[in-house]
Amino acid sequence: MWKDLDINLAAHNGLLSVLSDAYKNIYLSQKKRPEGMKYFDFVVSEVHGLRIEEIVEAKKEKRKVIGTFCVYVPEELVLSVDGVCIGLCAGAEVGSDEAEKYIPRNTCALIKAFMGFKVAGLCPYVQTADLIVGETTCDGKKKAYEIFNEVTKGKVFVMEIPNKKDEDGRKLWSNEVKRFAKKLEELTGKTITLEKLKEAAKTVNEKRKALQRLSMLRASDPSPISGLDALLVNQVSFYDDPRRFTAKVNELCDELEQRVKSGTGVAEKGIPRILISGSPMAIPNWKLHAIIEGSGATVVGEESCVGERNFRTSLDENFTSIEEGMEKIAARYLTINCACFTPNVERLTDIEDMSRQLKADGIVHYAIQFCTPYMMEAFKVKKTADKINVPFLRIETDYSMEDMGQLKTRVEAFLEVIGKGAHA
């Protein structure tokens, strides 16, 4: 199978071995983990194994694989044509030297990673993809997709996200959603029917509801699940089969509800509760959570695309025509408050709401280095944190481990400021 996918086998084995070690150190060493996490441990152990086999099987059944890098790509449409929707590899420092032949050194780690994974032949998902959907959410991605299109020999389809959510922006985006639907129909030779669209809408909404349920359970003190584990569930949501994933998240939530009832948490009650806000954390980017939870605090939420922004709002399923369904899909996706919009005050409201609901003691703003939209918006997030009187820490980092010591020192100092028994 790996040969067919044109994977660099030796380097790939090395990557899996590093991943496995990191997972043992960061995840399996955690105490009082819910039983329900065993499924996700298994999924991670098979991230470049069984899941790829499933996708290869799906391709044999003539299903198409759609690779994505952004929560703005409407999964409902992919499912409506029986496609497999996969978030592509972008969370590890891989193939950087190779990537820098195509893109500048001063590029954010996520973009460098997706380029690196591809040019180094290390992402089996991108190899299986029939279509790769890009979007214009930031300068880096927007321009890198032009090069990625060359590297993948013309597989990239770019959806335009407007800069403003005004009437013209909404119209433009709505047309982009329809253009994407048409592209999917052409690619698969299938027609999107109302029945298919409604079924897909239900499937994706159920996934969202499960993730919303998980998010709300983290409001308890003590939290019944670690931030690391919750982050992992969110990361897995981008590449697992959606129905199976939803069932497993709900099973996990059943268990967590029992924990909440009995007052059982992963750590003691009363330790500092941290809300993380900012750039997405693609798997296996667990760096910041590991530092914070390793310093005696608990991460209770992620105002992030790998997190709340992905599931915060559900789609209105009450539509009676394909046209109406498309409009509702377009409208639903525009509720995602990405920093690509100007202005983006809705995100500040989300942060305020989440901070209150999750009883956050501190907000850590996370920006991948060179991620200009989130780095810039940190200025306004700090003002929001000041307004609601929640301590605020700004972190900019990449995927390397070089600054771990320095970040740990800064996080520990921040937890002391919060001053709430943070000493693990």
Added chain:
Amino acid sequence: MWKDLDINLAAHNGLLSVLSDAYKNIYLSQKKRPEGMKYFDFVVSEVHGLRIEEIVEAKKEKRKVIGTFCVYVPEELVLSVDGVCIGLCAGAEVGSDEAEKYIPRNTCALIKAFMGFKVAGLCPYVQTADLIVGETTCDGKKKAYEIFNEVTKGKVFVMEIPNKKDEDGRKLWSNEVKRFAKKLEELTGKTITLEKLKEAAKTVNEKRKALQRLSMLRASDPSPISGLDALLVNQVSFYDDPRRFTAKVNELCDELEQRVKSGTGVAEKGIPRILISGSPMAIPNWKLHAIIEGSGATVVGEESCVGERNFRTSLDENFTSIEEGMEKIAARYLTINCACFTPNVERLTDIEDMSRQLKADGIVHYAIQFCTPYMMEAFKVKKTADKINVPFLRIETDYSMEDMGQLKTRVEAFLEVIGKGAHA
């Protein structure tokens, strides 16, 4: 006057003194300069003097001052309401420490400069501005304008530039042009009439034609004017009175035509001819031209917003209604091939055309550090240069002088590759 404008006098005197020294060293030391440059020397010497007085006078006559940072802002509309259109200060390393309280350290020098000039109280233009027009051409500017709007107490008006030049993008942009016109009418209490619009169109087109004429004269070998001087003329085009400026550029061109006829150049015939392509160079950013021309080559063109992109296409003046005029204005501005668009292949064609017309021996791609759109697009520009067999050099730098030695070494090595008597 300076007190009224709330300028930091001591720091401003320091800035002017540094500017004056730099101008002497870089500009006045040049040999065989055209007589016509004397006007521009004078303008620079009065950049924060007489020109500000003129603008203050205009304000007394109830004219409004519109500050801009981008060639996408339609000057025709500003002139139609008797406004003064001014490119704001963004070309020097000023107030960086102050600016970094608002925007990240990893921000391009141009953005850091406009923030720095404002927060350090050093740009009299921004102080006189009644409206500051932003645009969504890059993540950095798009998000910095949100903060700049706070810093300037609500003076910023942002025009949305779409990410693609497709039908929806064109419609969106056309509506933005009309929205800007309406904003100007509200601000000034004046109505844009067909007569006014046609007059403004003519004024701006004449400015463009003068700059086109200057550009074409640089195709001669030897070039009748240095790249430094031509760059300066382009920089001055953003803040001088447009009619006076046009007359002075045409006078200069008359002189240059005589030079071309007599075979007189600023340097010897046959030295390497360099086309610079990339990020804009706001006054007083003369760094790269100074290095290249100080190394025995001559800069013959700037595929840049401060340069060719600003004047390459004229507006079609054949319109008979305001509505039609607006549509033609919207269409004309969309011919500017900014790296904010995806894809942006038209820019590659422009580079190819300019390279041939100006008989370039080498292309130097210039990106301000952290200017992601141009840094990324350099990859494709290199491919274009390879295709037309013109040597290519990629430079990324900021406004500081720290890397002058290193850049000079790289430029000299590049000129040796060109191998055309480059040894000054």
